[in-house]
Amino acid sequence: MxxxxxxxxxxxxxxxxxxxxLDGVSFDIPRGATTAIIGPSGTGKSVLLKHIVGLIQPDAGQVVVFGTDMAHAGERSVYAVRKRLGMLFQDGALFDSLSAGENIEFPLRQHHPELSAAERRDRVDEVLQMVELPGLYDRPTPALSGGQRKRVGLARAIVTRPELVLFDEPNSGLDPMTSDAIDALIGHLKETLGVTFVVITHDIVGTINVADHIAMLYQGKLVAWGTRDEVTRADHPIVRRFLGRNLVLPEPGSDDPARLPKIG
Ligand SMILES: Nc1ncnc2c1ncn2[C@@H]1O[C@H](COP(=O)(O)OP(=O)(O)OP(=O)(O)O)[C@@H](O)[C@H]1O
Ligand SMILES: [Mg+2]
Structure with a gap:
């Protein structure tokens, strides 16, 4: 590597x-860490993620994933990159004609023909456990609740054990307990397998909990980029407004929580 x-x-x-x-966005996503992409609705977060998987090509500039320029690489190279990443789309993008388990199995069939049917099934059962949906393999996809759909999408994104995982709004539509479980799962995969995560989120508390780095997009530009502490302490008015008024963070070098200044 x-x-x-x-x-x-x-x-x-x-x-x-x-x-x-996107109006000239540049930054590098660090390996083995979680980068949160935040910003108001319609600001290009999902479009940015689709550039990373090569579903959208930039008009100018470069999107380089594992050393491959996604806009100019051939089909085989793009396929090789996709094999190393997992993506949860904002709308889930599940096939309604397949069961929950078959949806999760799909990328295994696509990228891992070396696995036997039994091995595939074991992998699917393993990730169904991880997202707290044990035994849901045969459930028809149209019969899933919103939160279940989300978790099936999550399971599908990690079933190939990717090095890079892109989550578009993993917590939206989930109750607080399930949402916390997803955050814990992200932390666990990052710590144990060194997975690199890119997570788009509106959930500010969740962001603060899981993010090592934060990128903030606003009107097509990167207005803030840095470690979680750098960005959450930034004076930038748009960042302050977006991060909200009730954020409690520890002061650097002290254990006392300090309330950030209010604005707006
Ligand atoms: N394929 C497309 N064709 C035309 N316009 C598009 C396309 N995809 C996205 N857009 C537009 O680009 C803008 C950014 O969309 P995007 O989905 O990236 O927003 P977002 O930051 O993810 O917002 P949200 O937080 O609501 O999910 C929006 O105005 C959207 O309508
Ligand atoms: Mg979006």
Whole structure:
């Protein structure tokens, strides 16, 4: 494995018609850590993630994943990159014609033909446990609740044991207990397997709990980027407004929680 950042974004620009969505975004996503991407609705977070998996090409700039320039690589190279990553789409993107378990199994069939049917089934059962849905293999996808769909999507994103996992809103629509369990799962996979996570989230408390690094997008630009502590303490008015008024963080070098200044 190389030491380079698994994902390098270099001056990424994207517009849809007259709408400029990404207006020169550059940063590197550090290996083995969790990077949270935050920002208001419609600011290009999901579009950015789709660039990383190669579903959207930039108009200009580079999206380099595991050393492969996704916009200019051939089909085989893009496939090789996709084999090493897992993605949870914001809307789940499950196939309604497949059962919950078959949805989770799908990327194993696609990327791991060496596995036997029994091995695939073991892997699926293992991740169903991880997302706290044991025994749900045969459940028809249209019969899943919103939170169950989300968790099946999560299970599908990690079933291939990817090195890089992209989660678009993993906690939305989940109750607080399940949401905490998902945050714990992210922490566990990161610690035990060294997985690199990129997580888009509106859940500020969850962000603070899981993120090592935070990138904030606003109107197509990266307005804040750094470690969790750097960004949560930043004076930037947009960052302050977005992170909200009730954030309690420990002061550096002390155990006392300190309330951040209010703005807005
Ligand atoms: N394929 C597309 N064609 C045209 N416009 C698009 C396309 N995909 C996204 N957009 C537009 O790009 C903008 C950014 O969308 P995106 O989904 O990245 O927002 P987001 O930051 O993920 O928002 P949210 O927090 O609501 O999920 C939106 O205005 C959206 O309508
Ligand atoms: Mg989105």
């Amino acid at each position: 190389d030491d380079e950042a698994p994902v390098r974004l270099v001056d990424v620009r994207k517009r849809f018609g007259d709408l400029v969505v």
